[in-house]
Amino acid sequence: MNSKVNFTFNGTRYSGEEGQSIAAALLNSGVTSLRSTRFNAEPRTIFCGIGICFDCVVKIDGVANQRACLIAITEGSQIESSQ
Amino acid sequence: MIAIIGAGPAGLAAARAIALAGISVTVIDAAQKPGGQYWRHRSTVDGYKATRSEKYFSTVMGNPLVTYINGAQVWSATRSEKSIHINYLQSGVEKILACTDLILTTGAYDRSLPFTGWDKPGSMTPGAAQALLKGHGVIAGKSIVISGTGPFLLPVAVGLAAGGAKVEGVFEANSPLRWLRSPLALLLNPEKALELLYYLKQFRRYSIPVRFGKAVTEFTGHSVRISDVNSDLTIKKANVQEIECNGIAAGWGFVPDITLGGILGCNQVVDKDGTVIFSTDHQQRSSVSNIWIAGEATGIGGSDLALAEGHIAGLSVIGKRIPISLLFSRFRKELFARALQVSYPVNPGWKKWLNRETLICRCEEVTCGQILDSVEELKAEDARTSKLFTRAGMGLCQGRICSRNVAEVIGASKEVSVTDSERIAYSNRPIAAPISLGTLGDGISSK
Numbered sequence: 001m002n003s004k005v006n007f008t009f010n011g012t013r014y015s016g017e018e019g020q021s022i023a024a025a026l027l028n029s030g031v032t033s034l035r036s037t038r039f040n041a042e043p044r045t046i047f048c049g050i051g052i053c054f055d056c057v058v059k060i061d062g063v064a065n066q067r068a069c070l071i072a073i074t075e076g077s078q079i080e081s082s083q
Numbered sequence: 084m085i086a087i088i089g090a091g092p093a094g095l096a097a098a099r100a101i102a103l104a105g106i107s108v109t110v111i112d113a114a115q116k117p118g119g120q121y122w123r124h125r126s127t128v129d130g131y132k133a134t135r136s137e138k139y140f141s142t143v144m145g146n147p148l149v150t151y152i153n154g155a156q157v158w159s160a161t162r163s164e165k166s167i168h169i170n171y172l173q174s175g176v177e178k179i180l181a182c183t184d185l186i187l188t189t190g191a192y193d194r195s196l197p198f199t200g201w202d203k204p205g206s207m208t209p210g211a212a213q214a215l216l217k218g219h220g221v222i223a224g225k226s227i228v229i230s231g232t233g234p235f236l237l238p239v240a241v242g243l244a245a246g247g248a249k250v251e252g253v254f255e256a257n258s259p260l261r262w263l264r265s266p267l268a269l270l271l272n273p274e275k276a277l278e279l280l281y282y283l284k285q286f287r288r289y290s291i292p293v294r295f296g297k298a299v300t301e302f303t304g305h306s307v308r309i310s311d312v313n314s315d316l317t318i319k320k321a322n323v324q325e326i327e328c329n330g331i332a333a334g335w336g337f338v339p340d341i342t343l344g345g346i347l348g349c350n351q352v353v354d355k356d357g358t359v360i361f362s363t364d365h366q367q368r369s370s371v372s373n374i375w376i377a378g379e380a381t382g383i384g385g386s387d388l389a390l391a392e393g394h395i396a397g398l399s400v401i402g403k404r405i406p407i408s409l410l411f412s413r414f415r416k417e418l419f420a421r422a423l424q425v426s427y428p429v430n431p432g433w434k435k436w437l438n439r440e441t442l443i444c445r446c447e448e449v450t451c452g453q454i455l456d457s458v459e460e461l462k463a464e465d466a467r468t469s470k471l472f473t474r475a476g477m478g479l480c481q482g483r484i485c486s487r488n489v490a491e492v493i494g495a496s497k498e499v500s501v502t503d504s505e506r507i508a509y510s511n512r513p514i515a516a517p518i519s520l521g522t523l524g525d526g527i528s529s530k
Contacts, residue, residue, distance in 0.1 A: 017220065024219030032204045039448045045204040047445070047484075049211025050120055051113070052192045054479035055445060065479070065517070069214070072115070 007077045009058075022068035022079055023049075023056045034058055034068055035081040057082050085400055086111060086169060086180060088157055088343060089188035091119020092386040093378030093393035095139040097186045100397030102148040109150040110143065111157060111171060111180060113516075117144060119190055120210060121386045123217045152180070158516040160185075160347050167347070167373065177522055184373045186396050187344050187361075188389070191337035191379035195484055196231075196433050197451070200302030201333065202442045209239040209334040222248040224330025228307045230254040230299035231334040233427040234385075237282040239332060244289035251326050253286075254297040256312050257427050265422030271415040297323075300436045302331045310436075317432030335429045338487070339380045345511040349374055353503040354382055356424050357487070359510035365410070366399035367392055375400055384420030391416055434495045443492065444485040446478020454489060458496050466490035466501075466509055481512045 006015045009026055016025025023046040026034065033043030034056050047055040049069050056068040059080040068079070085101060087094045090112035101108040116123070122136040143149050155171040155178075162168070169180040193208035200206060205224060209231065212223040226249040229240050236253050244250045262269065269275070286293060294309075300318065301308040306327045311319040336358075341351060344361050350370035352362045360383075361376045363369055369376045377392035384392075391413040398405050437443075439452030453473050463469035466476070466489045475489045476482030482489075486509040494501040 020219045020221070024215050024221040027215065027223075028219075028221040037448055042202065042448075043204050044202070044445075046211055046215070047207050048192060048195075049207060049214035050192055052480060053445065053484050057479065069211070070113075 005073045005075050007073050007075070007079060009079045010081055016073050019072055022058065022060070022071055022073050024069075025073050026068070033081075084109065084182045085184045085186070086167070086182035087186040087188060088112075088169065089119065089190055089378070090114065090117040090143075090151070090153075091188060091190050091378065091389065092121055092136075092139070093188035093190075093389035093396075094119070094186070095143050096390045096393030097188065097375075097377060097397035097400070098149055099139055099142045100394050100403075101401055102142060102146050104398075104401050104403060105148065106401050107148045107150070109152065109180065109182065111152040111155050111169065113154070113156050115154050117151070117153070119188075120192070120214070121389075123214060156516045157343060158514050158518045160343055162347055162371070162374075172516070172518060172522065175522065177518070184375075184400050185347075186367075186375045186377060186393075186400060187347075187349075187369070187380060188376070188378040188393060188396075189340040189343055189380050191339045191383060192483070193334040194336045194338045194429070194487070195333065196335050196429070197441050197443050197485075197488060198300050198302070198333070198436055199438065199441050200304065201331075202445055203302055203304045205304060205330045206302050207330070207332055209235055209332045212243060212330075212332040213239050216242050216246050222246045223332060224248060224328065226251055226328040227330035227332060228252055228254065228299060228326055228328045229332050230256075230297075230307070230309075231336075232256045232429065233334065233336050234423065235334060235337075237286075239334075240291050241282060241285040241289065243332075244285075244291055248330075250289065250291045251328050252292040252294060254299060254309055255293065255295050256298045256316060258295050258314065259426075261426040262422070264425050265418075268415075268418040268422035272419045275419065298436075299331055299333055305329060307331050313432065314430065315432040316430040317435045336427060337379060337383045338483070339383065341380050341510055342512050342515040344369065344374070344376055344380060346513070346515065347371060347374060349376060351507050351510070353506050354424075356428060357491075357501070357506060358383060359506050366405060367396035368399065382417075382420060383423070384416060385423070388413065388416035388420055431491065431495060434492055437492070443488055444473075444475035444478065444482075446480050446484075447474040447476075449473045449475040449485075451492060454492055455496055458493055463493070464497075465505055466493055467505075469493055476509070479517065482509060483512075486510070 051070045157171040159170045193210040215221045299307045300310040309324040375396040377396040378389035437451045457463040457469040457472040476486045
């Protein structure tokens, strides 16, 4: 139904459905951590899912602190862990 | 010019009432698609009464009287005597929408309580599980446990099971017998019994176990530990059961998003259960002239109440008479909302689950022990002072997730109740969404 969108996360290639958020596409691909926390280097990923908690922030094409739960994947985008 | 912030049930109901009267209106919303957090299905419609949304989507979208601005993150708003300016970001560009009358329908998000391991990947809110499933077609985990309190746990469990997850159990902390305290609300809302029957049928269909008086008090990353809880949420018997799973969705009701109305100076009050909401009159008018508020921001009541309130606000803005039948509809749904508060309280005993290592502030990684130390050793008197010492609530989420919990943990440690003014203080923030000074500067200079 939806077309496939390719992107990279920390250099590894992934794909998801068009319209899917970055967090959803990565979770569906088995990625369980989007970043490590600043102080204790603990893994974090989607928590509130609707842009409130900022736990899922990533760097998208060089722009840091973007909420992966809100932003849809786009073809060829390069996503990296914020920290 | 009339503007509505929010395209959930309340916002759409308001827009529909205005457009049906032949008057133009602008709806501005953060999401790409209308429906808010409640109606967020992608294409195929399922779930209880899900087709109801079509009526609203079709009257509002594609209507020449309705301007729909989507993907717009409103970060602030200002008002003068004559007009209200809504500042928003769309695709990274700062824009301004001016209006004379404003309806705020900013909705709510899940309330979370901290427990050991709630910060580990796999732990999320029921709202997140629902958003992943309905919005993105992704199940939150192959095997998942649902915990907390409130009727929202039911559709989340059913949705996950229907989506292919193994729902290991729904652990509702409160007893269903609490409903006996609200006979009038039940009598006046008979359709709710049908909704319950629908879910009971689905629970049987997917063999989802439901247990009352229990809560998840620890998540290890690959299992949850369940404790028996008393009605005040203190632990009756710890770790009575351990369930292997890869996800836990825990939710304890909702927190209204009141930031924008707060920035615009609309009067707030503390609801019986400690939730900060807006005070509105019988026509959904806020304390500020030309601003109406409808939906969860005036008290958590669910989509049915939000639809009635939005409808009333829409009619009121254009000076139309509110039919008695609509006012009665809101009244009985308000009674039901009160019954929800009585049936699903988040009583103070949850603080006893915490140990010194439990994380309270996720953003700044502040533990319960650090917060208690700021009170004991540094003599912090309240959440604000503790925040300055510990940074709890000073991270990217601006305290949206933890500030209530921080205030209540401190209140409990000092054996005082959190004051209304403190609750209003921790519930408000100077901006509604983060914006970089660079973007802000670009927006202004391009004007």
